[in-house]
Amino acid sequence: MTEPLIYELSSAGRTAIEMPAPDVEKAEIPASLEREELPLPELSEIDVVRHFTRLSQLNHGVDTGFYPLGSCTMKYNPKINEEVARLPGFALTHPLQDTALLQGNLALMYAVQQWLMEIGGFRAVSLQPAAGAQGELTGILIIRAYHEDRGDTKRNRILVPDSAHGTNPASIAMSGMEVVEVPSDPRGNIDIEALRSQCGDTIAGLMLTNPNTLGLFEEHVHEVIQLVHDSGGLVYGDGANMNALLGVVRPGDLGFDILHYNLHKTFSTPHGGGGPGAGPVGVAAHLADFLPSPIVDIVEVGDENVPPLYGLVEPAKSVGRMKLFHGHFGVLVRAYTYMRMQGNEGLRDIADHAVLNANYLRVKLQDAYHIPYDRICMHEFVAEGKWDDAPEVHALDISKRLMDFGFHPPTNYFPLIVPEALMIEPTETESKQTLDAFVEAMRQIAREAREDPEILTTAPHETPFGRMDEVRAARQLVLCCWPVDE
Amino acid sequence: MAFIPHTDEERRAMFEAIGVEGFEDFYQIIPENVRFPDFDLPGAVTEMEIAAELQALAEVNLNMRHVACFLGAGAYNHFIPAAVDEILHRNEFYTAYTPYQPEISQGTLQAIFEYQSLMVNLTGMDVSNASHYDGATAFAEGVIMALNVHHGKRKKVVLSAAIHPQYRQVVRTYTRGAGLSLVDDGAIDNDAQTLIETLDESTALVAVQYPDFFGRIQDWTALGEAAHEVGALFCVVVNPLALGLLKPPGAFGADIVVGDGQPLGIPLSFGGPSLGIFTTLEKYVRKMAGRLVGETVDSRGQRGYVLTLAPREQHIRREKATSNICTNQGLMALAATVYLSLMGKQGLRSVAELCFHKAHAAAKRIAALDGYRLWNTGDFFHEFVIECPRDVKTINERLLEWDIIGGYDLGRDYAELEQHMLIAVTEMVSEAEIDDLAAALKAVSHD
Numbered sequence: 007m008t009e010p011l012i013y014e015l016s017s018a019g020r021t022a023i024e025m026p027a028p029d030v031e032k033a034e035i036p037a038s039l040e041r042e043e044l045p046l047p048e049l050s051e052i053d054v055v056r057h058f059t060r061l062s063q064l065n066h067g068v069d070t071g072f073y074p075l076g077s078c079t080m081k082y083n084p085k086i087n088e089e090v091a092r093l094p095g096f097a098l099t100h101p102l103q104d105t106a107l108l109q110g111n112l113a114l115m116y117a118v119q120q121w122l123m124e125i126g127g128f129r130a131v132s133l134q135p136a137a138g139a140q141g142e143l144t145g146i147l148i149i150r151a152y153h154e155d156r157g158d159t160k161r162n163r164i165l166v167p168d169s170a171h172g173t174n175p176a177s178i179a180m181s182g183m184e185v186v187e188v189p190s191d192p193r194g195n196i197d198i199e200a201l202r203s204q205c206g207d208t209i210a211g212l213m214l215t216n217p218n219t220l221g222l223f224e225e226h227v228h229e230v231i232q233l234v235h236d237s238g239g240l241v242y243g244d245g246a247n248m249n250a251l252l253g254v255v256r257p258g259d260l261g262f263d264i265l266h267y268n269l270h271k272t273f274s275t276p277h278g279g280g281g282p283g284a285g286p287v288g289v290a291a292h293l294a295d296f297l298p299s300p301i302v303d304i305v306e307v308g309d310e311n312v313p314p315l316y317g318l319v320e321p322a323k324s325v326g327r328m329k330l331f332h333g334h335f336g337v338l339v340r341a342y343t344y345m346r347m348q349g350n351e352g353l354r355d356i357a358d359h360a361v362l363n364a365n366y367l368r369v370k371l372q373d374a375y376h377i378p379y380d381r382i383c384m385h386e387f388v389a390e391g392k393w394d395d396a397p398e399v400h401a402l403d404i405s406k407r408l409m410d411f412g413f414h415p416p417t418n419y420f421p422l423i424v425p426e427a428l429m430i431e432p433t434e435t436e437s438k439q440t441l442d443a444f445v446e447a448m449r450q451i452a453r454e455a456r457e458d459p460e461i462l463t464t465a466p467h468e469t470p471f472g473r474m475d476e477v478r479a480a481r482q483l484v485l486c487c488w489p490v491d492e
Numbered sequence: 493m494a495f496i497p498h499t500d501e502e503r504r505a506m507f508e509a510i511g512v513e514g515f516e517d518f519y520q521i522i523p524e525n526v527r528f529p530d531f532d533l534p535g536a537v538t539e540m541e542i543a544a545e546l547q548a549l550a551e552v553n554l555n556m557r558h559v560a561c562f563l564g565a566g567a568y569n570h571f572i573p574a575a576v577d578e579i580l581h582r583n584e585f586y587t588a589y590t591p592y593q594p595e596i597s598q599g600t601l602q603a604i605f606e607y608q609s610l611m612v613n614l615t616g617m618d619v620s621n622a623s624h625y626d627g628a629t630a631f632a633e634g635v636i637m638a639l640n641v642h643h644g645k646r647k648k649v650v651l652s653a654a655i656h657p658q659y660r661q662v663v664r665t666y667t668r669g670a671g672l673s674l675v676d677d678g679a680i681d682n683d684a685q686t687l688i689e690t691l692d693e694s695t696a697l698v699a700v701q702y703p704d705f706f707g708r709i710q711d712w713t714a715l716g717e718a719a720h721e722v723g724a725l726f727c728v729v730v731n732p733l734a735l736g737l738l739k740p741p742g743a744f745g746a747d748i749v750v751g752d753g754q755p756l757g758i759p760l761s762f763g764g765p766s767l768g769i770f771t772t773l774e775k776y777v778r779k780m781a782g783r784l785v786g787e788t789v790d791s792r793g794q795r796g797y798v799l800t801l802a803p804r805e806q807h808i809r810r811e812k813a814t815s816n817i818c819t820n821q822g823l824m825a826l827a828a829t830v831y832l833s834l835m836g837k838q839g840l841r842s843v844a845e846l847c848f849h850k851a852h853a854a855a856k857r858i859a860a861l862d863g864y865r866l867w868n869t870g871d872f873f874h875e876f877v878i879e880c881p882r883d884v885k886t887i888n889e890r891l892l893e894w895d896i897i898g899g900y901d902l903g904r905d906y907a908e909l910e911q912h913m914l915i916a917v918t919e920m921v922s923e924a925e926i927d928d929l930a931a932a933l934k935a936v937s938h939d
Contacts, residue, residue: 182669
């Protein structure tokens, strides 16, 4: 099944795209700066199209099969999203054009800001962050700027539960602040006493994922937030799991000061094989001035006959610019489309069915798999991928074997607080039939673990590729291919 | 209910299996006073309605199909072969997640491996990561890498003032907590000797842009050597398309090359999503942020690809990671890979040459006009600066009457460049449009 590399397909002198001859006089290319060798492949258009089509066929995507990857919210990506994002009126606009001539773009962005504020219960939103992790960094920079602005400069520590995604501590470290880990209690909540002992006048804030990465809603959420607020800290919400809360509760109403949204998770924009995402940040009123610039605002109020004039503005105490231009606009168009199609009433349906599907899988699997925090979950849950009577089988083997049934595995080995974790998030767009087929496969795997463990430890068998030697990849680093004819 | 497949019958069966009466039972844990808030969002619309709504909204904008575009400044209107978007439309690519499970992700993994190879060869460096969000964030990660290479002991970072202002702003935001001495307010003439004189033993990194923000190109070998003499890293911010024609920064002794990949087959899309290119030397591979794909073999002896060197990354190292970056720009990296495969050795050179020749033809025509002067001295690629007889905003407003989007108003970022316009010329502009621009500029030079 090995597909040659583009450089291996190359044949000297072959071309795909021909450009027109220059219609102006030629200028002299400075000899000292002219490139001698341009080591790019030489292919025909059909070579290129077949190559990438064949590569695409080696991928599993949401459109090819069930993708219960925990905390990633691999829901269906509506096709209309793709079509509208490519409209020339959006796709062929330059970021530095006069905004007076791009009022369509700005109106769309303004609406996305407003709706995210409404959905999250916040006063202001910046659409600039490019992804969840950049939203986190933005949030941490805002927390620091807020304390500094108040002259409260000794706050340099941020609390993170041990169940948090790895980006949380990494984002804190990147901002130059110190990470303080807080343990979980036996029910999967933050350990309140441990939290209390850490709160104090050096705490800048807490990063909280709610529902957490066990798929559990924090039972003492009010108390947790109150403790941090009472000690003078701010509470940052990681919105990775927002799919469970749409229309159910607004993080701003719970007391969160900041939250990032993942448009590629909650709002149906495609993951693109690892990006682009979008990680807008919402904040409560006291933090609105610190948002990254620019944000879209109404600069001239309209009336019945004249639409308002939108412009790009810089918040008064902005933490600065997080990336080039105005955020991932193409992703925003997709999210706008999705939000409009759901509307006021549809949001709650999303959360309801995401939670329904997760709980259904949880109860259907609980006799075959140990589920360590076994209570009503939100949009996902974590099972243990191991059994005492099948010692040679690990979560990884279960994952690899699932591929033989046409399913993408759950998230493996995360969260770190559950041994051999299998984190399962079905999303609302999957039908009962799909879930039942998944349950059947999982049960068969549990049987195989006892009866024929080797079929698991050598899986997958039906996929175009077998298990990859990851150790070799790291030891004998080969990170690029060179032109074959050199 | 858009995109939710459940029937009433199935919902009932599922509630029963779980042992709940209905949806409300799932949420008992949520504080009652804030449960089920009222929303003030517009009502739902159908696919047919949203398609019409967005068509109308898109038509409010002035897009490139209706004008000749001379605006660049970090985002460029280039030709994109039809096959690029055809491949991006493959749902196996765009509906996949990060390739953590290599056995069923070889499409994404091999494409990234090929992307890394193309970037290495284009920039003349040793290794490339799987991409950053855009050129500016890639640049910020480059600065952070240089600080880490020096274990945080060197705090001085020298950025040429002729680097894109937004790139420098992002570096400032990203490094706010690092206690840096950031030198980026030097002269905009980009004189290598002046930059060399700012370097000392406390310098972690010196960076220039090539072509610079004003379009100028020059040989940076002397600066690279001077940087290495004081033990600093040398970073070059590039426009990857220009490297179809120009010597790669690897030839100048660059340690880090970053740039925005938008010119390589990615639509303008109001500035995002784009692609952040990051290449460096082999010796820094473990200091580099971002995802990385490496070659290996599978259990059946087939060549394959996996994400590798994960111990640098946040999901393993948490607060000790090289960066917090999690996603890359997978689909945009794929676009650049397909674009470069299609253009190939000859095509990319042709595009770069077209840009070069057309820009020089435009500069010559405009510089010949009364009241306009070419500000650049020396060589340039496809952008140049014109000193204008009046303010750029007024000129640009008037150019629209000619169906022309004029250049970037440099007075917005550089006080000394009031009445200076940065003009970009790509292969998309015809000679007739260049003549139109010259005629229009002549006509609008005064009331």
